[in-house]
Amino acid sequence: MADGVAPVSVVIAAYQAERTLGAALASALGQVPRPAEVIVVDDGSRDGTSAVARSYPGVRVIEQPNQGPSAARNTGIREATQPWVAFLDADDVWLAGKLARQRSAQARHPDAVLLAGDREPAGGARRRAPEPAGGRPRETRLGYRDLLLLNRFQTSTVQVRTEALSRCGGFDPTVDGAEDWDLWLRCARLGPVVKLDVPLVMYREEPAGHGGNLGRLYSRMLLMLDRERVETSLTATAFAQVLTWHYLRFALAFLVAGQSADARRTWRELRVAGLVGHVPAAAVRHLAPFLAGRMVRRLRGV
Template identity: 35%
Template sequence: MSTSPLVSVIIPTCNYGKFIAATLDSVRAQSYHPLETIVVDDGSTDHTADVVRAYPEVRYFYQSNQGVSVARNRAIAEAQGEFIAFLDADDVWQPNKLSIQIAYMLENPDVGITATKIKNFIEPGTQLPSWFQPEIGLEDHKSPIPSTLVVRRTVFSQIGNFSPDYRASEDLEWLCRARDAQIPIITLPETLILRRLHGANLSWQAWRESVHRAIKILRASLARKTQRLAD
């Protein structure tokens, strides 16, 4: 009988039917077990449902389009694992991704969140935006995007779920709350995520407003810190 803790893999998706099979295959290929995989479909109108239903082990939920934060929160509510691992429906994990992160977190029980380095790759036929610099954008990065994160379930009890007020930068806002709550966050040195760049990435579509969102997030963070000092 396995004594390893259950990991819930959470995958929000919307019209990523052409990518999500590779994503789910990378979950199937994980060396770590036990796993449960939860896909929340945020109002897809393509063949996403047909693709996901070809994976009988996956728990699939459909909702009207409400944004990625609501989709992730629905999956968190359904999840049964001691650890929550996030994966976007256009990204791919290396087979040892969860084994490395869970082993580290079991050895370091004070760490609430781990991330890993990522490697970007461009989907063939993608038209790159003028601001994208391939010589920089395709390097290994330490940016803690959602697909890198493994989180102890107890962290959500401490800081809450993703804010529905953010349809982009929701991960930055959540991580900022985690840091303000002094949750230990560690980025491991291994490159365990392949992030697909294809032109319809949410971060690309919403990049023009990213500075305004970052300012809003930083102001909220400053208000929390000020309140903590006042208390």
């Protein structure tokens, strides 16, 4: 592969994205090194999404009936020709230097199956991934248990080995809303996950989207965790504590969102699941450190 080209297939799932797709494409095509290919999957849009994509030379456009984000990304994965697949949502923008940083991380972590990074909200002044002290960002190697505790990065920051995606089976549409988290867990069973602790993406939070509905995320997470109960490498007690932690954090999230009825329902479901006895351990081991970390980040303005 030429030095100026990264061995990466960029997959952009787009639905009704005429307004934002151009910025996403420009941010991918403007990377140095540039990606070997960019694939846009128009998931049944009724606006000018495909026309915008076709206006960028070299971009491959695939149109399909609307099936949701998982199916659209899976279509792109099947069409990918490169050793790595990088995902970019049609309403997000890669910061300059995103691919270069992850290419360097590949060299430092040749066993990694997935590379990710941090994100920052759209509207900020930054347009380039910041240069850290010493010229290299802090990195966190994550394992299966780390990701079972929390989905630690957003899809548009992620770059995955194509072979790993093939072995995992891609995204699962039955858990749309938690489909990214579900896939990262399956990838983590195959090898190390490396997160660069630096923003690589500017994102737009869409409250009406698949990831913006708290109730939907909660219900799909439970479906995912029910499957993980069978597949997990954790002991039964350790997994029960993790499951309890997720009930607790969603009960708290519902309360913060003003959804007290949902918070009460979550607590009832925790009791029905027979997890009340695990509440003290889950609160000490998982909930308390999580809340402390949130407080520290808020005080630092992060």
